């Protein structure tokens with residue numbers, strides 16, 4: 299069975315061909331990062347226009363690399379939310395056009411579920427149930443994955459996402475967008491104990507997150523030193539900030555796994571590419587007797603392959619969309635999972 303999958307929710311135009319749900323035949327990603335970098339973040343209108351320009355060539359390249367003809371595709375999967383509405387619409391329109399023209403079933407995919415399913419591509423033997431920590435530029439969520447189509451949200455951020463905090467701190471420290479990898483690089487040579495930053499919702503069994511207080515604390519720290527005419531050690535600030543985020547994520551995840559009685563933990567989303575987070579989570583999971591999984595780096599950030607994997611399992615369950623499928627910028631994780 300061949301799945302053609304499209305992903306255009308933010309600043310990557312991506313198309314993939316997946317065989318039988320878990321085998322990636324192609325995963326073409328055209329990134330717009332250099333275009334948005336000069337603005338310090340994603341400009342939605344520019345993102346939509348670039349998607350329009352690139353979506354068809356990216357699909358053609360994905361089919362070509364997979365050696366699969368459009369007519370041999372069994373269904374078309376597409377991200378329809380959450381994300382930037384104008385960006386989502388491009389993928390949804392392209393997928394609907396292919397579905398209509400070739401009479402192939404259409405599958406609407408939740409982007410966050412796609413991030414979780416990236417783990418099935420990197421770990422062929424992984425099966426639910428497990429606990430997923432989804433950490434991206436727009437979301438921070440703890441999700442119980444009970445089955446391929448049954449999810450329960452245990453908690454999420456009340457304000458900024460973890461990746462968003464990385465991006466904002468990086469921007470203030472003069473690093474280019476996206477800031478996550480830059481902060482990680484800086485942090486490698488810094489002292490993580492140099493500055494103590496606050497943690498929110500620190501009490502046990504609280505699975506909500508908040509990163510806006512931490513962000514303000516880092517900004518205040520930098521501004522105060524600047525106003526005094528003092529310099530700061532960027533590596534120490536990056537390391538201390540990163541440690542605060544990582545400790546919070548690890549503590550809440552292991553606590554949630556214990557409460558949910560789940561013995562497998564998976565990381566997902568762009569921030570899952572962070573080496574310090576992976577290392578700390580691996581150690582904590584080992585201590586708690588949990589198996590720990592994360593996707594390979596290219597499958598952590600936005601890509602079509604993860605959408606294809608999710609689409610396959612929806613198709614297996616007979617959960618198809620029709621041509622009224624529309625972009626849903628604020629789509630919640632449980633809306634499609636039931």
Ligand code: KG4
Pocket residue numbers: 308433434435436437460461462464465476477478479482567568569570571572573598599600
């Ligand atoms: O999942 P993703 O590609 O897009 C969204 O769905 O948001 O995640 C992008 C986010 C950005 O905030 C980026 O800074 C962050 O993931 N990120 C990282 C790392 N690589 C990407 N954050 C920390 N460390 C990294 N190595």
Ligand code: ZN
Pocket residue numbers: 409413434435567568599600
């Ligand atoms: Zn994403």
